Amino acid sequence: MKEYKVQEWTKIPYFNHDKKLTKTIQCSSQSRGLSPLAFAWRKLRNTILYKRAFMCPLNGWRVKMHRKRGVTIGDNVYIGMRCVLDNAYPEYLHIEDNVSLAGGVTLIAHANPYPHFQNIVESAAAPIVIKTGAWVGENATILRGVTIGENAIVSAGTIVDKDVPDYSMAKGNPMKIVAEYSALMDN
């Protein structure tokens, strides 16, 4: 896989979502450092691609569409149907080679709470890195700032809110590391 630059934690400034559409586009584009027109075009294109990829029956097409949206995706990657790869910040998702995401997996690279929560949760986007050979089970949810290690397994339905080490299995809610199998892998 080509070298890629992992995005850094970025604060999301607050704005009133209830105002006119033009105001929303202006504020959103400012926080991403884009011109309003470029942002509006990108948002429209990404939403169409995301909706197409959501129900597309061919894996090759799904992967291509997610790449077009700005997600970093390596070779030989499987992305199941009904996967939600963050529509607001797709550039914060990094998926390396030989990764398998089963159906219905959700990757959310940001949290944007209202300002009265500012002392509790930081409003920011953070990268999600899924390293070579990892396997994520059906309907797992991966939250911002998480790194899933090489050849790690995330069990179905797990909510991943902290890092998963290499060669280990994460399971349950709240998530626990239940097994380690580095000795069993051929390497």
Next chain:
Amino acid sequence: MEEFIKNFANQWDETEPEVFTPECAFHELEEWSSLTGLAILNMVAKKYGVKIAPMELKNCVTIADLYNLIQSKQ
């Protein structure tokens, strides 16, 4: 054999260590699950340098069977 049973028993959290004898049919224990199996396979690969396929572990009935399998592969 005794050392192997000790290592084997360390992979279980709730079952008493006295339960583990060479004749113990470990698949029938209440705590048995595929995760325990994975932990045992990893322990065998780490300590004895033998890789056992999950199917081979399934075919072993007692701990003695597993011990003999490891011996034959070493």
